[in-house]
Amino acid sequence: MTVAILIADDEPNILMSLEYLMKREGYTVHLARDGDETLAVLRRERPRLVLLDVMMPGKTGFEVCQEVRHDDAIKDTLILMLTAKGRETxxxxGLALGANAYMTKPFSTRELVDKVRELLGAA
Incomplete structure (x- = not known):
């Protein structure tokens, strides 16, 4: 059985490229385009990991992260925040709200794949 990953981002080009990359690595991929859809997919599909953008319509990635950590049904989901918001604050x-890791855009695909493997291997 393959590991399921959710990619949550409101930018279609990023969704498409990350979906291709993660499928090529052998993962089952689900997509979400805003914070509310992200939570719905998390609760329905129960992916092991979510690649979560911070700046999305509706609920932000920060709000999604916080809600995930307070929901017993999905609180063990691994969260890797992928965002252009790279200031230290x-x-x-993101980490204080419960993200397992944080990567800023732009990032290399190799770096992302390595981080995903690291998170899933440690789980």
Whole structure:
């Protein structure tokens, strides 16, 4: 059985490229385009990991992260925040809200794949 990953981002080009990359690595991929859809997919599909953008319509990635950590049904979901918000205060906030890791855009695909493997291997 393959590991399921949710990619949550409001930018279609990022969704498409990350979906291709993660499928190529052998993962089952689900997509969400805003914070509310992200939470719905998390509760319905129960992916092991979510690649979570911070700046999305509706609920932000920070709000989604906080809600995930307070929901017993999905609180063990691994969260890797992927965002253009790279100030140290943003990184600290994301990790304080419960993200397992934080990567800023732009990032290399190799670096992302390595981080995903690291998170899933440690789980």
């Amino acid at each position: 943003d990184v600290v906030k």
